[in-house]
Amino acid sequence: MEWETVIGLEVHAQLATKSKIFSGASTQFGELPNTTACAIDLGFPGVLPVLNLEAVVMAIKFGLGIEATIPHQSVFARKNYFYPDLPKGYQISQFELPVVKRGFIDIVLDKDTTKRINITRAHLEEDAGKSLHENWSAQTGIDLNRAGIPLLEIVSEPEMRSSKEAVAYLKAIHTLVRYLDICDGNMQEGSFRCDANVSVRPRGQTAFGTRTELKNINSFRYVERAIQVEVERQINLLEEGGKIIQETRLYDPDKNETRTMRAKEEANDYRYFPDPDLLPLVITDEWIASIRQTLPELPQQKLKRLIDQYGLSAYDATILTSSKEMAAFYETAVSASNQPKLAANWIISELLGALNKANLDITTSPVSALELGKLVSYIADNILSGKLAKIVLEALWEKEGDIDTIIAKRGLKQITDTATIEKMVDDLIVAHPEQVAAYRAGKEKLFGFFVGQAMKSSNGAINPEQLNQILKQKLA
Numbered sequence: 175m176e177w178e179t180v181i182g183l184e185v186h187a188q189l190a191t192k193s194k195i196f197s198g199a200s201t202q203f204g205e206l207p208n209t210t211a212c213a214i215d216l217g218f219p220g221v222l223p224v225l226n227l228e229a230v231v232m233a234i235k236f237g238l239g240i241e242a243t244i245p246h247q248s249v250f251a252r253k254n255y256f257y258p259d260l261p262k263g264y265q266i267s268q269f270e271l272p273v274v275k276r277g278f279i280d281i282v283l284d285k286d287t288t289k290r291i292n293i294t295r296a297h298l299e300e301d302a303g304k305s306l307h308e309n310w311s312a313q314t315g316i317d318l319n320r321a322g323i324p325l326l327e328i329v330s331e332p333e334m335r336s337s338k339e340a341v342a343y344l345k346a347i348h349t350l351v352r353y354l355d356i357c358d359g360n361m362q363e364g365s366f367r368c369d370a371n372v373s374v375r376p377r378g379q380t381a382f383g384t385r386t387e388l389k390n391i392n393s394f395r396y397v398e399r400a401i402q403v404e405v406e407r408q409i410n411l412l413e414e415g416g417k418i419i420q421e422t423r424l425y426d427p428d429k430n431e432t433r434t435m436r437a438k439e440e441a442n443d444y445r446y447f448p449d450p451d452l453l454p455l456v457i458t459d460e461w462i463a464s465i466r467q468t469l470p471e472l473p474q475q476k477l478k479r480l481i482d483q484y485g486l487s488a489y490d491a492t493i494l495t496s497s498k499e500m501a502a503f504y505e506t507a508v509s510a511s512n513q514p515k516l517a518a519n520w521i522i523s524e525l526l527g528a529l530n531k532a533n534l535d536i537t538t539s540p541v542s543a544l545e546l547g548k549l550v551s552y553i554a555d556n557i558l559s560g561k562l563a564k565i566v567l568e569a570l571w572e573k574e575g576d577i578d579t580i581i582a583k584r585g586l587k588q589i590t591d592t593a594t595i596e597k598m599v600d601d602l603i604v605a606h607p608e609q610v611a612a613y614r615a616g617k618e619k620l621f622g623f624f625v626g627q628a629m630k631s632s633n634g635a636i637n638p639e640q641l642n643q644i645l646k647q648k649l650a
């Protein structure tokens with residue numbers, strides 16, 4: 175039987191406000207435990223929450239970024255449960271009336287496939303504290319610094335059909351919140367995390383299968399792997415005649431497996447009700463319009479513009495707009511070279527590869543956008559061959575000086591003088607009489623041998639088109 179995977183994601187994006195969502199305490203990460211939690215975050219009796227305006231502005235920005243409906247009224251609700259890291263006994267969240275309803279985001283899957291994923295809702299809520307199990311024996315530490323940190327929970331429709339689509343969706347949301355400057359996107363620090371809901375069904379069946387929920391996955395790679403192993407587990411179980419039970423599971427990256435965290439029977443009945451301490455959140459059209467004015471060029475708009483303006487593929491444009499910084503790097507390189515396609519190729523296939531290997535990113539690239547642009551213009555002007563340009567790129571990376579200095583010091587200029595190339599080809603022909611005879615007798619594959627020899631003896635410096643042309647003439 176053929177199985178189809180169904181995935182819906184719940185993303186928690188920590189909003190980049192300076193103070194908490196219902197108190198004035200700092201949101202600064204990494205402070206000593208319990209030093210950035212005030213009486214409100216600690217849930218002392220008699221305290222009252224005051225909504226942080228900036229958190230609402232950020233939620234509205236997100237809503238605009240996914241072309242969602244922003245209702246004129248939304249309501250904060252209490253989600254009741256008991257846990258040591260939740261001193262109030264309830265979390266303030268939004269339930270029936272969220273601040274953002276029904277939007278979408280487009281994801282690019284490969285060279286020419288895009289897919290629209292609908293977003294059910296996004297709501298504001300406060301984070302809980304954290305239980306600390308390390309460094310404690312037979313005890314658990316509670317750090318309430320995180321209590322009251324503003325979160326935007328973004329819930330997708332169950333419209334993804336593979337782990338690859340789920341990762342593409344997650345990346346698109348990650349890119350969007352960073353463009354909007356509403357979340358720093360730091361997955362290690364937990365400012366951007368995701369729960370994946372996964373089910374399988376026989377291909378062709380319309381009803382969804384029973385889903386499991388994989389909690390708190392904090393890297394793109396783990397999302398992909400966690401979903402893959404969970405899908406395998408579900409299919410194996412079903413094929414053995416077993417049944418999937420709806421439950422929450424944890425992904426263990428070391429063992430690369432998922433395991434039960436809590437079953438549905440143990441699930442809480444949250445007894446949601448509107449929080450009497452908070453008024454309904456009223457958002458006017460004028461307010462929305464004024465926030466719209468402040469939006470930067472969004473990833474989708476930038477993507478479209480890069481495709482139209484520079485003739486890039488959707489795939490390349492997606493990579494180059496994956497962050498504002500990446501797009502700025504690219505556009506600087508283009509203005510320095512006037513070579514949009516070549517610049518795109520060199521950034522994507524050479525520079526990003528090297529950055530990745532060195533665990534760096536575009537903001538910490540040892541080679542600047544201007545340098546890369548100049549390098550690309552030298553390739554376009556035939557001053558450097560691709561091969562020589564790679565050597566120059568490595569030297570730039572190693573900070574051996576500017577491009578012209580490197581070329582001069584290492585004697586890397588491309589050979590474009592016809593007479594020089596002809597002389598080199600003549601020498602080759604004299605040095606390899608057997609191959610010449612074989613070639614002339616019809617063994618045309620040997621052409622590559624001559625190209626290789628010429629490139630070897632010139633350290634890759636001969637202009638390849640001229641070499642081909644002259645070789646063809648002389649060998650004929």
Ligand code: ADP
Nearest residue numbers: 180181182183330331332371372373382383385
């Ligand atoms: P809950 O409140 O229990 O988390 P929701 O109805 O809000 O439940 O759904 C949460 C997420 O689960 C959504 O992203 C939704 O798309 C996804 N989802 C719902 N049903 C399925 C299913 N059968 N398979 C995969 N994902 C699902």
Ligand code: MG
Nearest residue numbers: 184369371387
């Ligand atoms: Mg859920």
